Amino acid sequence: MKKLIVKGGQQLHGEVTIGGAKNSTVALIPAAILADSKVRFDNVPDILDVHNLMLILESMNVSSHFNRGNLEIDPTQIRKAPLPGDTIRSLRASYYFMGALLGRFGEAIVGFPGGDNIGPRPIDQHIKGFKALGAEVEEKDNAVHIKAGADGLHGAEIFFDLVSVGATINVLLAAVKAKGTTIMENAAREPEIVDLATFLNNMGAHIRGAGTDVIRVEGVPSLKMTNTHSIIPDRIEAGTYLSFAAANGKGVLVRNLITEHLDPFIAKLKEMGVTLEINEDSIYVPGGDKLSPVTVKTAPYPGFATDLQQPITPLLMRAQGSSSIIDTLYPQRVKHIPEMQRMGANISSKDGVITVKRSPNLIGQTVEAGEIRAGVSILGLALMADGVTTINRADNILRGYERIIDKFKGLSVDLKIVNEAESLHK
Structure with missing residues (x-):
């Protein structure tokens, strides 16, 4: 298994090209x-x-x-x-x-x-x-x-x-x-x-x-x-980078996306107060907006994708107030919550409702990627935290996000992947 080492306090700046779905x-x-x-x-x-x-x-x-x-x-x-x-x-x-x-x-x-x-x-x-x-x-x-x-x-x-x-x-x-x-x-x-x-x-x-x-x-x-056959761009990867750019970016261009596939997600970002410059196949996020809390409710397409409820979480922690997430498709999709709590995040789940509040005091910890979207949401949070976060079982993130080191490098962010065996010998 692999570990992902994330140094906190890194803002996203630059551009990223979305891969196939x-x-x-x-x-x-x-x-x-x-x-x-x-x-x-x-x-x-x-x-x-x-x-x-x-x-x-x-x-x-x-x-x-x-x-x-x-x-x-x-x-x-x-x-x-x-x-x-x-x-x-x-x-x-x-x-x-x-x-x-x-x-x-x-x-x-x-x-x-x-x-x-x-x-x-x-x-x-x-x-x-x-x-x-x-x-x-x-x-x-x-x-x-x-x-x-x-x-x-x-x-x-x-x-x-x-x-x-x-x-x-x-x-x-x-x-x-x-x-x-x-x-x-x-x-x-x-x-x-x-x-x-x-x-x-x-x-x-x-x-x-x-x-x-x-x-x-x-x-x-x-x-x-x-x-x-050319595979369509990945709307979940696109939504993930858009969320991180809005939460913790200073000028990010997300290329190669089909905006129509992201309509419910884009609508929720706008409702929060995120500034978006939407082009034919790209979206520019200036960043630094004052954000309002929202309620996110997942639904089958064309509703809000269940795969994006975790990646939007770091963004909700920037909002001035309390947001709610109701995952109608997979209410047990909560593996990220205890890991985020360990990092000082103000997030909890009760009776099928995830409550996310402003979380200004995040601290890097050793945590675990329980599955793809939980893992990547923790990565987004780690970039906003003080200190270094080590994400164990990072293979789960790599199952769904390609060339993650290179893509974040294009966004002025340094990540490091190490094999768990390597880290034991150091």
């Missing part, structure tokens, strides 16, 4: 195995999740090569194999291989999903969708066994009981080569789902309605790539 990438890589040709992506983030997914591909005899944001995947020699349990359990997005393998082979054996421990993420809606398409689903030996009937998968009408990004993606991956028409209602509308549908359509799929709550899929027998 993690939440798109982790769906697009499993989707690539549906193709009957090589697949190429660019604007791929250099994050741990990408390298873990490449290991899973390798276990299925699918070669992949990653270089400077370009990823080539060759699924033409793919072999059907149960997915390696250790990698699966460490990476929640690996469950997208359920839908992709089911679509490719009519069968999938996948270990139960892992990833960030931010509360229950049931896969009942995924299973409901697979069954509607004609698959039998059995859970045994800590794995999900999914198998289509003798006639293969067929189109179906599926109404999700709740809006689920994971279930929408997984059922889409299974339905794209199923016979007939599939209609998904109460589907998730996230930009990453639109990105996935665009990729599949460019290979010959017939998907309509991605980005709305009704998605229609006409099954096709084959998918082949002709052009490289």
Whole structure:
């Protein structure tokens, strides 16, 4: 495991370019195995999740090569194999291989999903969708066994009981080569789902309605790539840097973002009194604003993203008064709170409401990144604190934020990553 050493009192100044969306990438890589040709992506983030997914591909005899944001995947020699349990359990997005393998082979054996421990993420809606398409689903030996009937998968009408990004993606991956028409209602509308549908359509799929709550899929027998697919910018990474710039910056330009994807987040910053200069694909944050407290309530897209409720926390601690955060999607997403309290932050959680108050006396401590967004929010706070903060389990941050040392260097901030073994010998 790695440690991140953060010296406090560093203000952000300069510019940062946002990379490809993690939440798109982790769906697009499993989707690539549906193709009957090589697949190429660019604007791929250099994050741990990408390298873990490449290991899973390798276990299925699918070669992949990653270089400077370009990823080539060759699924033409793919072999059907149960997915390696250790990698699966460490990476929640690996469950997208359920839908992709089911679509490719009519069968999938996948270990139960892992990833960030931010509360229950049931896969009942995924299973409901697979069954509607004609698959039998059995859970045994800590794995999900999914198998289509003798006639293969067929189109179906599926109404999700709740809006689920994971279930929408997984059922889409299974339905794209199923016979007939599939209609998904109460589907998730996230930009990453639109990105996935665009990729599949460019290979010959017939998907309509991605980005709305009704998605229609006409099954096709084959998918082949002709052009490289460029992954959309990461709205969560963009929101994280915008939050830190507003909290602790003196002139920050955030490049390569789609402002429309950040509408609810931008609206909340403006409500706080943050000055933003919004351009076509970039936002400039002068910094130094007097800030008002707000209430943040997460919701499925196009609402305020649950992945941004923790990164906005350091900014809320600059406001003159008490702010509230209500995470309707993952109310147990509170791993950052005890770590921040250790640093002197005035933050607490009770009955599903996180209360954040002005916190002027922050002190560097040794803390832990319990998961991706908790870890990065602590990093933002550490930059505002006095002294040095050591963030243990920093690998969790690296799962979702690429080239973090280089990007912060472009913002006049020095961070240092050390392996825990190294630090023990010093």
